[in-house]
Amino acid sequence: MSNSLAKKVTDVRRYPGFFSLTILCMVLLYTPLIIVTIYSFNDSRSITAWGGFSLRWYNDIFFGLEAAKFKTAAWNSISIAIMAGTSATIIATSAAIGMIRGNPFSGKSLSFGLINLPLMVPEIVTAVATLIFFSAIGFTRGYLSILIAHVVFCIPFAYLPIAARLEGIERRYEEAAIDLYASRWQAFTKVLMPLMAPGILSGFLLAFIISLDDFIITNFVKGAGVETLPTAIFGSVRQGIKPNIMALSTLMLMVSIFFVSLSYYINRMGERTK
């Protein structure tokens, strides 16, 4: 009885104004997304007046005037996201093992800061710096320059879930494996890797989605002619917002939600096998 009372008193939901504040936050966060989603099904050419339900704009992005452009951009986006995500995940996994399983070394905090720096630095700074770097070394801007830039800024996003997972895995599992005659490599591949897998997958998905969504850096380093989906959408919007952009945005939103949820569930499933 007293226990349940104590619970109620400290329950954050009982603070005055909590409910209205929650509603306000939700409205600010999600109204634009909801409006875009609803209007992507609008039958009218107007982006503000409702003209009835229709899938014509979805049809338009796949078979309309800009379909070819979007298709190429989507392919670029996805292939870059897969390659950048994979490379970033491999680098982040090695970094996490070095940072967490390695013995203390001088400059460990500094290394940690360096790995996570891209999270703190304003993206525009990274974008300008990357652009200047590519120009300075005379690297031709295009598909490859986008890929390299993406690998770099995806590393910290992949690192975070992988490191969190690894920190939760106690050393005794590796010790047990080595005690049972496994070599260091076998202890890694047969015990540590499977235990880390949910974190690695989650890190990959996060890196994938970050790469897929990136606009600022991509826009700086892409050069002429190569577009990813975000830069292609931006290009279209500059000539006036058409409802097909809403349909495309809605599709990307769905893809993002799917991957972020997947990443979350994989992590949660992994919690149970720690």
Add this chain to the structure above:
Amino acid sequence: MPNGVLALKEVSINVENNEFFTLLGPSGCGKTTLLRMIAGFETITEGTIKLFGENIERLPANRRPVNTVFQQYALFPHMNVLQNVAFGLNMLGKSDIEAKSTAQRMLDMVQLGQYADRKPSQLSGGQQQRVALARALAPSPKLLLLDEPLSALDLKLRQAMRVELKQIQEELGITFIFVTHDQEEALTMSDRIAVMSNGEIQQIGTGKEIYESPGNVFVADFIGETNLLNARVQSSNEEEAICLIGKDTALTCSFTEPVSNDDSVTVSIRPERIALSKVSTSKKHAGIKGTVKRFAYLGTDTQCMLELEDGTDINVRVQNAHHNATDFTIGESAYIEIDPGAARILLN
């Protein structure tokens, strides 16, 4: 040892073949460190570790024919029970069929044959414990190390596992080195016990030796309960010494090392070797008298605290089988009688 601490000082133990040897001590005494050194998880800066005459201290952990049962079992959560038990055999390069059949046999031995397909997380703590044991025994190590394997189990299961562990050890004839802070556990299973404190061995002996003839104050205090009384040596001969406890209570004591008259010493008397009565029955030390200060009922026996006439407090344990054990009221006078040979002079 760069940026390390000295965990063990001049520890020397010699474990016999087929022996159940226990390292007993409070947390932080270095017992786990010693075990990890034998397993190969910690490197030793000086000295040697020999296994059947062969130096193993430079061998990496995965090449020592020694297996460990970990405190929290450390069963691989992504493998099923059979794969866990077969792991060591697989790593040794045994064929899959051989590894699986040996693993199954080990599981049958710990009565978990029907759980081979389960994941460790689907087993109870006691079952996980058995799997950990089977996994460590499956590769037939020359030496099995057990790091407080029973500490996560509840009392009933712990008691049952003690018996089982001892049986398995005797059946397989493998040397066990067992680490625990639980003296009862150590006494139940061990052939010999090494009592450790502050990174040093305090005493090595059978349970009986350690309990009945503790070598120093730490051992007497750590194993079981004891009364530690300050005393002065009045007279002594080859075998025993008469000591004065408090102002005027004289006691005949045994000793480990000779003492001389007027030495200040500590005398240890086990509470269960003191009898309590209403009238003085002792012929030898007529009437060590005290006042009953408090009682604690402990099930099989009753603990009674007495204040002797000179102000010394003394604990007495009386078995509740004696119906008059708790016939005293607080504040009542009582006489105590100490078993001959129960009082022992100890070095600090």
